[in-house]
Amino acid sequence: MATNSGLLAHQFDDLEQQRDTELLSMWLFLATELLIFGGLFTGYAAYRYAYPNDFEAASRHLNVLIGAINTIVLLSSSLTMALAVHATHKNRQNMLVACLALTALLGTVFMILKGFEYYIDYREDLVPWTSHFRAEEWINPGQIALFLLFYYVMTGLHAIHLTVGIGLMLWLTIQARRGRYSPEHYIPVEVIGLYWHFVDIVWIFLLPLLYLIGTHSPGDLHF
Amino acid sequence: MEQRTVLQATYYAVFAALIALTLLTVGISFVNLGEWHSAVGLAIASAKAVLVALFFMHLLHSPRLIWLVVAAGFLWLAIMMGGMLADYMTRGWLTYG
Numbered sequence: 637m638a639t640n641s642g643l644l645a646h647q648f649d650d651l652e653q654q655r656d657t658e659l660l661s662m663w664l665f666l667a668t669e670l671l672i673f674g675g676l677f678t679g680y681a682a683y684r685y686a687y688p689n690d691f692e693a694a695s696r697h698l699n700v701l702i703g704a705i706n707t708i709v710l711l712s713s714s715l716t717m718a719l720a721v722h723a724t725h726k727n728r729q730n731m732l733v734a735c736l737a738l739t740a741l742l743g744t745v746f747m748i749l750k751g752f753e754y755y756i757d758y759r760e761d762l763v764p765w766t767s768h769f770r771a772e773e774w775i776n777p778g779q780i781a782l783f784l785l786f787y788y789v790m791t792g793l794h795a796i797h798l799t800v801g802i803g804l805m806l807w808l809t810i811q812a813r814r815g816r817y818s819p820e821h822y823i824p825v826e827v828i829g830l831y832w833h834f835v836d837i838v839w840i841f842l843l844p845l846l847y848l849i850g851t852h853s854p855g856d857l858h859f
Numbered sequence: 860m861e862q863r864t865v866l867q868a869t870y871y872a873v874f875a876a877l878i879a880l881t882l883l884t885v886g887i888s889f890v891n892l893g894e895w896h897s898a899v900g901l902a903i904a905s906a907k908a909v910l911v912a913l914f915f916m917h918l919l920h921s922p923r924l925i926w927l928v929v930a931a932g933f934l935w936l937a938i939m940m941g942g943m944l945a946d947y948m949t950r951g952w953l954t955y956g
Contacts, residue, residue, distance in 0.1 A: 656922065656924075659921070659925065660924060660925060660928065663925050663928045663929065664928055666932070667928055667929070667931060667932030667935075670932045670933070670935075670936055671932070671935055671936060671939070674935075674936040674939055674940070675939070677940075678939050678940050678943050681940065681943065681944070682943055682947050684897075685944075685947055685948065686947070688894075700885070700888070704881065704885045707881050707885075708878060708881060711874065711877045711878060711881065712874070714874075714877075714911060714915050715870060715871075715873075715874040715915075717915070718870045718914070718915040719867070719870060721917075722865070722867055722870065826917075829915075829916075830916055833911050833912070833915045833916045834916075836911060837907075837908045837911055837912070840904050840907045840908050840911070841901070841904045841908070843881075843884070843885075843900075843904065844884060844896075844897065844899075844900025844901060844903070844904050845897070845900070845901075847888075848884060848885065848888040848896060848897075848900045849896050849897055849900070850888075850896060851888065851889070851890070851891045851892065851896065852888045852889050853889065854889065
């Protein structure tokens, strides 16, 4: 227990109580996060119910190929994150560092693709209230703008969360390289992993709600 | 300190299922489902979210207290969504003037 005693904060009786408390804290935080994103999903549902045809028409102009590729990138990062936690349990230090670095890298790939997608949206005149929006080409430009606003705010808030996640992942990687984590001390990896998976779950729902609400044709698969 | 470790193979199996479901949901968007795209899309997304939560987030082996926090989170979400839908979806029932 000599090595463990340094890990135990004085307000806890033992390491198990400390671990359970830290896990519970992260889950409580994620419950509040659920309601932050839930507010956006609720607003989306209200206007989707009001303007189903306009939302479908606007959705078809988003880049479904990048949306799908990014889903696979983010799911892969969740796998490497889960493997990182697994590596702490098995005390496999090299695997831990590699998995954490790979998770950060995949998150970065997602952000680069997302940025590229925003640029394509800009080139395709999908930016409401600017000169990059052709209001005259839509039947109900206001409703189209509303869908696009939800698209930018929901993916934008998701991207902010992912950016925070990448930062945390780099910090974990540095700590792991210094050999800070072990089967007795793995909670930072586990709780940041929970956050990472939550951000992944948000994207899992954004994919069908933003990109897949109408029928696509093979011609829609392009960059 | 007891630790329930999940087999590494389990993570790969879950990942394979997640990729398969992603390809399914994107593939199905090329089939004309009329108004059913969102229902199917949300059903598949829910299945994926459950897989991530149960296995990657270790909810399956988490204490009941954590299940309670998750349930409470979804309860508040349901109240927010339900309240909104109860308003917007019933507005057409009334005629004014």
